Each structure stands twice: as structure tokens, then as C-alpha cells.
Amino acid sequence: MIDDILNEMLKYLYQYDDYWIKNRVSNELRRIIEDLLNGRAEVIVRRTESSLIIAVRGSHVTLEIIRNRDVIVQILNDFPGTTMRIPDVFKEFVKNRNRYEELAKMLLAAKLGLANTDEGENKDKPRMRTTRLWQAVFWALLYPGDVYISIKSINVNVEDVTITWSFTANNHVSYKENALKIAKDLDEKTLLIFLLTSILGDGYANAYLRRSRLRARIEITVNAAS
Template sequence: MMRKNETNQNPPSEGGNQKQKEAGRANDVANGSILNNEGNTELNEYNEYREVLLRRISKFKDMLFVESPYNALIRDLENWVYSARVIGNSNNEWEVKVREILYKIGDRMLQLCRQAREEWFRVHYGELNKLFEGLLRSEVRVINDKRLVLRSENLTITINRIKTRKVTIRLVLKGLLGVNIRVPKLFNGYLRRATLSGWVLSDEGRDRGRPMMFTAYTWQALLWALVHGGRIHIRIYAIDINDDGITVIWQLRAGHKRISKDSAIKWVVKFNDEEFTNFLFFFTLGDGSIDIKKQRIRLYIYKRGLEQLIDKLRNYGFIEEGDGRLALYTAKAKGLAKKWYNMWGIVIDALSELKDAEKLRRIKTLAMLD
């Protein structure tokens, strides 16, 4: 992998004393010995963020200081790519074609993860260690009392609050340039309009007029690349340290011009039932949730100017629940999930094998309910 900047930081040796030392230091934080030595019992915004970061670093010290943040994803992708390969003896030509394309994309993503793991121990590991030490000495930069930011040459840590209580921690990694791949265009006509509209009106962004996506889900990155087709740029953008684990953040950019929100709305309001069902599948994958226990499909309308879409959803049977939420329940929800699985079952089955594809597995489960 090409890098913008080089560094003289030496990687820690496998199983060396440095890894054990840093893991032990993080463990001291978990036990409270380092925090107590600071002697500051008054927690303001800064100290709260600082404590959250220290606690999470200590919680995942093995993944950060002994293994790497990429190991779990590498294992998952290795298993998945193997399964995508062995499906080649299927009698379903369409399934074979879809699997082959997904395997090609997944294999390149796997290569990026392996290269990023090398860079972690060569560069980012050492810089995280320095920032960790700087945090203990209070050598940080605070912006507007809303974010706590620590920067080094190739690594930026941002601690931020969203909503009322949730605190997010993101490690942005510099120098990982990614790869360009060519993805065959499988979808044309109304199907392409329906799929692209679903992304545009949910959580897809744009970069210089091109479609762009940040995602923490490997399955979503694969599906986004499959649907867009053409030249796709993929790179690892960041690592999120959450309460429940460490997540790799992907950034994807397509080479074609992005359709506008206004154009997407014009298409959607004219879609027939089949077209709108396809659109709903991709909109839900972006800004929706599936609840098996309540037999519910819920959509979240966050973007402005989508009144026409809301009207069409009402006519389709969705119930408004306030705060931009609309939902289908029981028979209607199961009926929609069945339509989705009939249309996209091959893709759902292929991607459901990834560990992070819980939403796809829930769609399949909902579709199978009586």
C-alpha cells in the first residue's frame, strides 16, 4: 500500500515486551491507579471524555496493543471470501455471477485490511501509544467543549458526544490510500434507478459530485459497490472504538455522476409497486431497522424535502410514529420482507454470511415467518 508520509517509528516485535508494557499500562487505567494519581475529582466535559477514552482503550487493550483492530474483520472476510469461491459449482448462473463479483470486491477489501494491519504495527500503533501518554499528561486540544481531539502525524483521535449520552471515539488514519476496482454493471433501467434512489435518499453522501459512502458495515460496502458498478474506490478511513467493540470504517466513492435528491424524488413518486418495493429495500438498508419480535419494519426520514416520499409511504401502508419515523407492522411487514427476499434472496444469502450482516439476516427471518 502506498503511503503519503513515512515515519521512523519502529514496529513492536511480535510478542515483545513493548506490547505487554502498554497493555499493562492500559490495565492500570482500568483499575483506576493512573486516574487516581491525577488528583482531579471534578469531572467537567473534558475530564469525562478523557475518562471514556482511557476506559475504552483499557477495555480493548489486547486488540489495540497486542493483536490489531483488524484481526477479527480479516478472519471474517477470509471465511466469507472462501465461501464465495466454493459457490462456483452452483447451477444458478445469476448466483454464480453475483458471487463472483462480490468475491472480487471482498478479496480487495481483505487485501486492504491485511495492509492496514501491517501499517498499524509499523506506524499507527506507535502514534497511538504517544497520544495515550499525552492524554495522561493532559497534552490535548479541546474544541468548543464539545469534542476532545488528539493529533499526531498519521493519526487523529476525536471524542464526540451525539444525542444526550452517547460518546463516540474515532481514530482517523492518514496515509491509507485504498484501491480502485472495476465492478461490472449488473443493473440497468428502472432497477438501477430504484436501487440508486434508495441510497441517495437515505445515508449516501457525495464527493465532488460523485456518490460516496462511509459505512461501518462490510456487507453494506460490498452491496453499495455491487449496485453502483463501474469504477469504485475503496479505502479504510477510520476505526471506531465503541462500548461493544472496535469497528473498521470504510469509505467508498463511485466514478459516475451522482443523481440529485430532486431527480430521485421525481423517480420515486412515479414508481409502480415493483419499482417502489425495490427502492424500499435499499432505503431500509440505509435508514431503516428490522424488529423480529415486534414484526416491524421502521424507516427514518432524516433528510429535508421528502414530503412526497412520506405521502407515498402512507399510501403504501406505513404508519407515522413521529420524529421522522414511519413503520409497517405484522402482516404488512412480513409481506414486504417476503417481496424483498424473492427479489434479492441471492444477494441476501450471500452477504448474510458476514458477521456484521444482522440487518440482512433479520429481513430473511421476517420473510420466513408465517
């Protein structure tokens, strides 16, 4: 099942690469950088709370330079995404009805944790954008059915190059607005799963000694719907 998802992503990546080569995007990107350095480029500047973003738009690609993070983001303007069919692997493997009902509660808690942090929404549908391959696959398995995938950007800095994947679950409704409200009714076991996926999504956990006792510290960043 996981191999199927990875193969679909790889197939889409090859299509992305073909588009890049066929439309000579590298040459266009080189011209954009030269124009930017020589003051010939038409520049769009916007500010966020944490950084300044400079964007230059070409025919096939948009180049974004993010100040304070030393990141160049390359976005293909008109390259479409694709839809892949995600099987309900959990239902296929757990045949016993009572066990599946228990598992469904755990899966809901996992969804709520991600919805509470990293996850966004697209027309009330769950959407995940991530550079982490494990998170993309895990998230897709939580939302069986039609999942629309696309490459949001290619991110370049002095250390590495990453791909930002965007996944939208077309057959589901987002929990983004009500995740915390629903989480209040979780039992002890499912609450731990909620905390785990919240931490994995956009959180931090650490253990420290206080008065000779080991205590846990958990910090979670709750992102607004986007």
C-alpha cells in the same frame, strides 16, 4: 464476483495493517492518550447537534473521542485509498434485453433508496460510508466501474470494534439531490424496492394492530448531501 470485492477489501486492509505496524502507529496512539490524560495534548473541540467531539492530531493518526456515544475514532491521516474495478454483474447474468431493462428499473430504485438516506456525495459522485460489510458490497455492485475505497476510521467502544469504509463511484453521477423527485415516478413494484433500500439505509419498519387490522409503520431519515 462478491469474492473478488471482498478480496480487494481484504488486500487493502492488509496494506492498512502494514502501514500501522511500519509507522508504529500503536506507539504514537499510546503517547497521544497519555498526553491527553496528563493535560499535555493540544485538543480540538467541536460540537454537533447530538454530541461533543474531542480530537487530538498526531503525525500519523488522529484520535477522536465522541461524547454521549463512548466511541474512540482512530483515523490514519495520510494513508491513501485504492481503486478497484467493479464488473457489471447484473448485465452479465441477464442477457435478455427486455429483462435487463426491467431489472435496470429495479436497480435504479435501489440506488434512489440508498441515495435518499445513507449515501453522500463527493464532487457530484455517489459516496457510501458504512461499517456494514453487506451494505458496502451491495452498494459497490450497484455502481459498476471504478470504485475508490478507503478506510475512513476505526471505531472503538465498550462493545466492539468496527471499521468505517468509504466507497466512491467514480464513473457515476450522484442521485442525492434528486432522489425523491425521481422516486415519485416509480411504479408499485419499484417503489417497494425504493422503500426497502431506504429502510435498510437509514430507516425503521414495524407492524402493529389498529382496529383489529395489521398496519405497517415506516420511518425513514433523509440525510442531506455531504
